[in-house]
Amino acid sequence: MDDRPAVHELRLCVTTPDYDEALRFYRDVLGLPVRANWSSPNGRVTLLEAGAATLELADPAQAAFIDEVEVGRRVAGHIRVAFGVADARATTEALAMAGATVIADPRKTPWGSLNARLDAPGGLQLTLFQGD
Secondary structure, three states: OOOOOOOOOOOOOOOOOOHHHHHHHHHHHOOOOEEEEEEEOOEEEEEEOOOOOOOOOOOHHHHHHHHHHHOOOOOOOOOOEEEEOOOHHHHHHHHHHOOOEEEEEEEEOOOOOEEEEEEEOOOEEEEEEEOO
8 A cells, every 4th residue: 555645736826916917928828728716805816727737856957957958048946837838939929929028939959849938927937848
């Protein structure tokens, strides 16, 4: 018998001062469907679907290498969100037009994917990756 807890979902929780802008960006532009939303006199929260979730752990040396490959220099903090997309170029352009700042345009990586890096609403740094 396995005594480890059975994790059934990974949920990234982001607190953002501009809730409406972040919701518009991730729901309407990136296309994450709404699973649920709640509001009360205390505030609002929306749960957006983002496909399969994984937890990627990297040591500082590997994180620096990933930044070097994707951007050309160390730029990410200890949290970076990566979205697998069908078209990294088109998605990068759409997100930039919607208010994200492109840090690095899509580029081929040594591991075979096409990756872009952006600063996005909610204070998140994003990697968009096509293929893997």
